[in-house]
Amino acid sequence: MRLVYAIPLALFFFILGLGGFMLTQSKDDTIPSAMISKPLPEFDLPPATDGVEGASQADFIGGEPRLLNIWASWCLPCIAEAPQLEALKEAGVEIIGVAIRDKPDDVAQFLDLHGNPYTRIGSDEISAIQFELGSSGVPETYVIDAAGNIRYQHIGDIRAEHVPQLLQILEDVR
Amino acid sequence: MIRWLAMLALFAIALPATAQDNLPPAPYAYTQLEDPAQEARAVELMATLRCLTCQSQSIADSDAPLAGDMRHQVRSRIAAGEEPEAIRAWLIDRYGDYVSYSPEVSATTWPLFAVPGVLLLIALLVLLSRLGKRRGDDDGGSA
Numbered sequence: 001m002r003l004v005y006a007i008p009l010a011l012f013f014f015i016l017g018l019g020g021f022m023l024t025q026s027k028d029d030t031i032p033s034a035m036i037s038k039p040l041p042e043f044d045l046p047p048a049t050d051g052v053e054g055a056s057q058a059d060f061i062g063g064e065p066r067l068l069n070i071w072a073s074w075c076l077p078c079i080a081e082a083p084q085l086e087a088l089k090e091a092g093v094e095i096i097g098v099a100i101r102d103k104p105d106d107v108a109q110f111l112d113l114h115g116n117p118y119t120r121i122g123s124d125e126i127s128a129i130q131f132e133l134g135s136s137g138v139p140e141t142y143v144i145d146a147a148g149n150i151r152y153q154h155i156g157d158i159r160a161e162h163v164p165q166l167l168q169i170l171e172d173v174r
Numbered sequence: 175m176i177r178w179l180a181m182l183a184l185f186a187i188a189l190p191a192t193a194q195d196n197l198p199p200a201p202y203a204y205t206q207l208e209d210p211a212q213e214a215r216a217v218e219l220m221a222t223l224r225c226l227t228c229q230s231q232s233i234a235d236s237d238a239p240l241a242g243d244m245r246h247q248v249r250s251r252i253a254a255g256e257e258p259e260a261i262r263a264w265l266i267d268r269y270g271d272y273v274s275y276s277p278e279v280s281a282t283t284w285p286l287f288a289v290p291g292v293l294l295l296i297a298l299l300v301l302l303s304r305l306g307k308r309r310g311d312d313d314g315g316s317a
Contacts, residue, residue: 102197103196131265
């Protein structure tokens with residue numbers, strides 16, 4: 001038998017092996033934004049509840065780099081993230097929030113229970129800012145430099161180990 | 175055993191439900207556009223955009239709130255006179271090629287388009303050489 005005839009069989013086993021190997025690999029189904037290093041798109045959102053100010057693109061211009069936190073009162077990981085946002089606030093970081101598909105009463109209740117690390121909270125009832133940012137879930141956090149450019153995207157809740165990392169990035173983009 | 179499995183299945187259903195908002199869907203999430211021609215163009219586009227929360231469905235197929243909000247974006251932009259391909263480009267700018275189910279030739283996708291051509295070419299070459307050989311000497315060993 002000529003060796004060439006073994007090629008299809010070898011290919012078959014190669015693909016089988018590749019499939020088997022890929023099954024052992026963990027699947028990363030996060031969708032990174034393609035907006036990193038681009039300017040923050042124009043938006044202007046009304047306040048998410050009584051006693052807070054709304055959020056707009058203009059609020060990110062000038063001064064120090066800021067965090068833009070996409071969250072919601074109905075989002076469970078956002079509860080887990082709250083202490084880390086508090087820690088970032090205490091480190092002197094300005095955090096501007098946008099509540100996605102949320103109700104004023106629910107936002108107020110969440111802030112009562114878990115604290116308010118935000119200087120402003122805009123309300124987005126139709127997730128429009130998520131499409132502008134290339135965001136595919138809540139929570140997500142963006143580092144915006146003082147010139148209003150998107151510099152970094154954190155997908156999912158901020159855990160304790162991410163706080164120093166975010167502080168470093170905020171320092172780097174100054 | 176079955177009962178336990180049923181319980182587990184219930185939990186699997188119940189848990190994500192707690193992480194849902196309770197706002198009504200966006201105006202154009204489930205409402206068609208007045209103009210049938212515009213609606214047809216919107217539906218055609220929505221069938222080729224990927225839902226970002228349930229990643230193997232199109233936004234036309236998905237009941238996820240984010241998919242509903244994306245349908246609202248598509249319909250209201252088409253109602254405002256935007257071209258479907260401009261809306262697709264707007265989304266690709268933000269999410270990359272991943273958001274579109276209609277593959278385009280790019281730095282990462284060109285093998286998709288090149289490989290079938292290459293395979294066809296190889297098959298053609300093999301066929302030609304075989305046929306040529308058979309015409310030359312009729313030993314039939316290659317069958």
